[in-house]
Amino acid sequence: MFTRGELQFSVKYPFSSATKGLAKWINFDFSSVEPRLLDRAKQRAIEGIETGRTTVETNTSSERIMIAEILSYPLAKIIVGKTRDKFLISRYARAEARAFQKFLLHESPANLGALARDFGFSISDAVIPFTDYLKYLPREEEYKLVNAPLKDGQVQVDNESIAHLLPEKLRDQIEKDLYQPMDVPTVFDTYAAEVAKETNRDKAFKITEEFGKVEAGIFPPCIKLLIQEAESGQPMAHQPRFVLATFLVNVGMPVEQVTELFRNTPNFNEKKTRYYIEYSLGKRGSGTKYSPPSCEKMVFYGLCRNKDALCERVKHPLKYYSKKKEVKPNA
Amino acid sequence: MEKIEFIRDTLRKYYDSHTVPAPPSIERREFGAGNDKKIDWRHMSFPAEQQLNAYLRSETPLYISYSAGYYEFPEGRPMPKKNWLGADLVFDLDADEYEVDCSHSKDLVCDKCMNRVKEECIKLIEEFLIPDFGFAHDDLHVVFSGNRGYHIHIRREDVHGLSQNARKEILDFITASGLKPARHIRRRGKHLLGPRPDDWGWPGRITRAIVDEIGTGNEKSIARRMGMSTSTAKKILAKKGLVLGGIGQGDWDQVNLDPKTWRRAFGLLAIEMNAEVDKGVTMDVSRLMRLPNSIHGGTGFIACEVPSLDKFVYYNDPVVLGDGDVRCIARATMDVVLKDKVFELEEEKQLALPEYAAFYCAAKGLVSIWG
Numbered sequence: 212m213f214t215r216g217e218l219q220f221s222v223k224y225p226f227s228s229a230t231k232g233l234a235k236w237i238n239f240d241f242s243s244v245e246p247r248l249l250d251r252a253k254q255r256a257i258e259g260i261e262t263g264r265t266t267v268e269t270n271t272s273s274e275r276i277m278i279a280e281i282l283s284y285p286l287a288k289i290i291v292g293k294t295r296d297k298f299l300i301s302r303y304a305r306a307e308a309r310a311f312q313k314f315l316l317h318e319s320p321a322n323l324g325a326l327a328r329d330f331g332f333s334i335s336d337a338v339i340p341f342t343d344y345l346k347y348l349p350r351e352e353e354y355k356l357v358n359a360p361l362k363d364g365q366v367q368v369d370n371e372s373i374a375h376l377l378p379e380k381l382r383d384q385i386e387k388d389l390y391q392p393m394d395v396p397t398v399f400d401t402y403a404a405e406v407a408k409e410t411n412r413d414k415a416f417k418i419t420e421e422f423g424k425v426e427a428g429i430f431p432p433c434i435k436l437l438i439q440e441a442e443s444g445q446p447m448a449h450q451p452r453f454v455l456a457t458f459l460v461n462v463g464m465p466v467e468q469v470t471e472l473f474r475n476t477p478n479f480n481e482k483k484t485r486y487y488i489e490y491s492l493g494k495r496g497s498g499t500k501y502s503p504p505s506c507e508k509m510v511f512y513g514l515c516r517n518k519d520a521l522c523e524r525v526k527h528p529l530k531y532y533s534k535k536k537e538v539k540p541n542a
Numbered sequence: 543m544e545k546i547e548f549i550r551d552t553l554r555k556y557y558d559s560h561t562v563p564a565p566p567s568i569e570r571r572e573f574g575a576g577n578d579k580k581i582d583w584r585h586m587s588f589p590a591e592q593q594l595n596a597y598l599r600s601e602t603p604l605y606i607s608y609s610a611g612y613y614e615f616p617e618g619r620p621m622p623k624k625n626w627l628g629a630d631l632v633f634d635l636d637a638d639e640y641e642v643d644c645s646h647s648k649d650l651v652c653d654k655c656m657n658r659v660k661e662e663c664i665k666l667i668e669e670f671l672i673p674d675f676g677f678a679h680d681d682l683h684v685v686f687s688g689n690r691g692y693h694i695h696i697r698r699e700d701v702h703g704l705s706q707n708a709r710k711e712i713l714d715f716i717t718a719s720g721l722k723p724a725r726h727i728r729r730r731g732k733h734l735l736g737p738r739p740d741d742w743g744w745p746g747r748i749t750r751a752i753v754d755e756i757g758t759g760n761e762k763s764i765a766r767r768m769g770m771s772t773s774t775a776k777k778i779l780a781k782k783g784l785v786l787g788g789i790g791q792g793d794w795d796q797v798n799l800d801p802k803t804w805r806r807a808f809g810l811l812a813i814e815m816n817a818e819v820d821k822g823v824t825m826d827v828s829r830l831m832r833l834p835n836s837i838h839g840g841t842g843f844i845a846c847e848v849p850s851l852d853k854f855v856y857y858n859d860p861v862v863l864g865d866g867d868v869r870c871i872a873r874a875t876m877d878v879v880l881k882d883k884v885f886e887l888e889e890e891k892q893l894a895l896p897e898y899a900a901f902y903c904a905a906k907g908l909v910s911i912w913g
C-alpha cells in the first residue's frame with residue numbers, strides 16, 4: 212500500500228528503494244504495458260536527451276498520473292537502452308541526474324540521508340573514500356578535491372556535497388544499467404527506434420558541448436597526433452598550435468585543460484597560451500569564435516596525418532568527432 | 543668501435559646474465575621500446591617474464607617502457623582497440639622540472655638538481671600521498687628513472703579505475719591548483735569565518751602554517767610569507783594571543799583585517815607548500831613508463847626500486863654494469879663520479895674506464911670508445 216505522500220516521493224525519486232514495492236502493488240506486467248505509459252516514457256526520454264533534463268508532474272494528487280510518472284522512469288530507461296546508442300544513453304543518464312539534483316537541493320536532511328543510503332553512502336560517518344568522491348565528483352569548481360577536506364584517503368562530506376555527488380552516481384548507474392542486455396517485449400524496440408529517429412541530435416549535441424566531458428578517445432587521428440606532439444614536449448609551430456587549441460575549445464574542453472596541454476612544449480608561456488585560447492573562443496580580439504580548419508586546409512598545411520576510414524567520409528575534423536560520438540556500441 | 547655497438551653489446555651481456563622481473567599483470571600491459579627516441583615502437587605485449595627477457599636478449603633496445611595502464615588487448619591499435627581496463631597511478635619527478643641553477647648541460651646532473659628532485663619526491667610522499675591520500679609506504683613503489691628523476695607507481699586496486707579527470711583532480715590537489723581561498727575564508731553576517739588548524743586538507747594545512755608563523759615569526763617574516771605590509775603584521779602581533787585563540791575556533795575576526803589580506807596569505811602559503819610533479823604523466827592514463835629493473839640506455843643505470851629515498855645515492859646505487867676495463871678517448875674535460883670513484887676526463891686524452899663508467903660517459907658523449 213502506497214500513501215499519496217509516498218507516491219509523491221517516488222515521482223521525484225523513482226529509483227529510490229522506497230519505490231521498490233510499487234510494481235508489485237499495482238500488479239504491473241511488463242509483457243503488456245499500456246501504450247499511454249509507453250508514450251509518456253518515450254516523451255520523458257526525448258525531453259531528457261534534447262534539453263538535458265527530464266521533468267515530472269509533481270503537482271498532482273491523481274494516483275493514476277503519479278503512477279504513470281513513476282513508471283515512465285524504468286520504461287524510459289529500457290527504451291533508451293534498447294537504442295544501443297552511446298550518445299543517447301549518455302545524454303539520457305545525464306538528464307536524469309540533473310533532474311535528481313534539482314530535487315535534492317531542496318530536500319529535507321532526513322530524505323537526503325535516506326537517499327544517500329540507497330546509493331551506498333553512509334552520511335552518518337560523514338566521510339567517503341577519495342576514489343569514490345572523484346568518481347562522482349560534481350562538476351562545480353567548488354567541489355574540486357583541492358578545496359575538499361581530505362585526510363587519510365577520506366573526504367568529509369556534508370548535505371550539500373552529498374546533494375551534488377548522488378546525481379553523479381545515479382548517472383553512472385543508469386549508464387551501466389543501459390548497457391546490460393535486456394530481455395523485454397519487442398514493443399520496446401519499436402519505441403527505441405522511434406526515440407532514435409525523433410530525437411533532435413543537434414539540440415542534444417549542443418548541450419554536450421557545453422557540459423560534456425570531452426572524449427579524447429574518439430578525436431580524429433590528426434588531432435590525436437597533435438596532442439601527442441604537444442605532450443611529448445617538442446616545440447610546436449603556430450599553425451598546429453592554433454589547430455589543436457581551436458579544436459579542443461570547440462569540443463568543449465575547458466580553457467584550463469587546454470592550457471595544461473601546452474605546458475610541456477618548450478616555448479610554453481602560460482599567459483600567451485591562455486590569451487590565445489580565449490582569442491579562439493572569441494572572448495578576446497574581434498569577438499569571432501574560431502573553428503579549426505577543414506580537412507582540405509589541413510591537407511594544405513600538411514597536418515592531415517594518419518587518416519583512417521572514417522576520414523574518407525568527413526570534410527571537417529569536428530565532424531569526425533561528432534560522427535564518432537554517435538557510433539553505436541555492440542552494433 | 544662504434545658507440546652504439548659498445549652500448550648494445552654491454553646491454554646484451556647484462557640482459558643475458560640477468561632476468562628482469564615482470565611487472566605485475568604483465569599480460570595486461572603495453573610495452574614500448576626504442577633506441578634513438580625513447581619510444582620508437584609501442585603496442586607490444588608479453589605474456590610472461592620469459593618472453594619479455596627473450597625480447598631484451600634478442601632485440602636489446604636502449605630503452606624499454608611499459609604502460610601504467612591495463613588493457614584487455616595490449617597490442618591492439620589504435621588505442622581504443624586495446625580496451626582500457628584501468629591504470630596504476632603514477633607520478634613522475636624529473637630534474638628538468640625544477641628551476642635549479644646548475645651550470646651543466648641539460649643531459650647531465652649534479653647533486654644540486656638531484657637533491658632537489660629527491661626533496662620534492664619526499665615531500666610528495668610524506669606530506670600528501672600518505673597523510674592526505676591515505677596511502678601506506680607499501681603502496682608506493684618509488685623507482686629511480688635511470689637518469690634524472692623518480693617515478694612513483696601506485697598499483698592499489700582502488701586507483702585503477704580513476705579517470706583522466708580524476709587524476710587531474712589529484713594533481714590539482716598536490717599542486718594546490720584551483721584552491722579558492724574565498725571559499726574558505728568567508729563573511730557570515732558580521733563575522734569572518736575561516737578554517738581551524740585541525741581541519742582536513744588544504745584549509746587545515748594552511749591554517750596550521752599561519753598559526754605557526756604568527757606564533758613564532760616576527761613582523762618581517764610574517765609580512766614576507768603572508769604577503770602583507772609590516773604594519774599589518776604588527777597589528778596581528780599586537781593581538782597575537784587573541785588572534786591565535788580566534789583562529790583556533792575558526793574565528794578570523796580578532797584583528798580587523800580585510801578578508802582579502804587573509805586570502806592572499808592563504809594563496810601564498812599554498813604555493814609555498816605545494817609539490818611539483820610532471821602533470822602530463824599522471825593524467826595520461828596511456829603513458830608508458832620506464833620498466834623497473836631495465837637498464838637506461840642513456841646512462842647504463844638500472845631503473846631500480848628505491849627502498850629508502852633518504853639513503854639513495856644516484857651515482858652509486860643504480861650502477862650495475864661490469865667493471866672490466868674499456869679503453870676510451872675523452873671528448874670533454876670534466877670529473878665524473880660513479881660508484882664513489884672520481885674519473886678525471888681530459889679532452890683528447892686516452893684512458894681506461896671500467897665498463898659502467900665507459901657506458902655512462904659514452905652515452906653522454908663524454909668519451910669515444912677506442913678499440
Ligand code: SF4
Pocket residue numbers: 431432433434505506507509510514515516517518519522523525526527528531
Ligand atoms: S581527413 Fe580530416 S579528420 Fe582525417 S586526418 Fe585529415 S583532417 Fe583529420
Ligand SMILES: [Zn+2]
Pocket residue numbers: 642644645646650651652653654655656
Ligand atoms: Zn644540476
